Amino acid sequence: MTRREFFEILIRDLRNIDPAELQDVLQYYNEYLDDAGIENEQATLAELGSPQKIATAIKANSTIRYLESSEKTSKKSLKAMWITLGAVFAAPIALPIAIVAAALVFTLIIICASVIFSFYAVAVALGLSGILLSIFSFFVITLSPMTFLAMLGSGFILAGLGLLFFIGTNALAKVSLKGYVLFVHKTILRKKGN
């Protein structure tokens, strides 16, 4: 076996270990052969034995280290188990609280939506009645010009009020929508991001 073959087999058999670890192995044996001297290379390679065996020994060693370290981490998983157990026992209290909180938030949203909807309804009613009043005022134009003027005037006032209400409600709806989007972003989306 040549030096080249020795390292080729070593790299092939150790391709699954940590690259830094492999680097260390290769450096060690490269140095070892250098120190033994080129004139002794064949004898040293024979002395080192098969690279497959060397690779197996190294892999066995890292497996033992891994098993030893996983023994230590089993304590951690025990702690995690207690936390889980605690969470299970807390669930009868925590779960209803979460449901109530969700219901409250949902109710709040519904209330806001209803208020805005009713404001729109008021605005539409005012506007419509104003317009109708203005139209109907023309029916009394011949009977009583004064009543006609009063009806037309109040019709315009009502329509104007309706328009103002509509604008105001629009602004309110925009603010509410912004608030809702912000709330969703902060609570649900942030949790996802983390």
Added chain:
Amino acid sequence: MALSMMNNLLDALVLGILKIEDTYGYVLTQQAKEVMDISDSTLYPVLRRLQKDGALSTYDAPFQGRNRRYYSITEQGNTLLEQYIQDWKSYKETVEKILTGGLSNDKT
């Protein structure tokens, strides 16, 4: 038990050699081979393990245009070696007693 004894003896031997002076893999192996029947490839896992346990540290020194990795014993390694020496002494006494028949003679 026998296997762990062999491993500990190898650890102790490496630490003992490095206690005298820092050296590199090849010399370390040749010195260890003088007292124990080991292969040239036996020491690498031992050195790596001791290094990871903090008993050894390494440093590279240039030699003829390349690097040579020297191993040196750490404070922790010294403590470990002391322990091994104590273990070895008590082990040696026990074995000696049994082999020379001292133990059974004492009892009768």
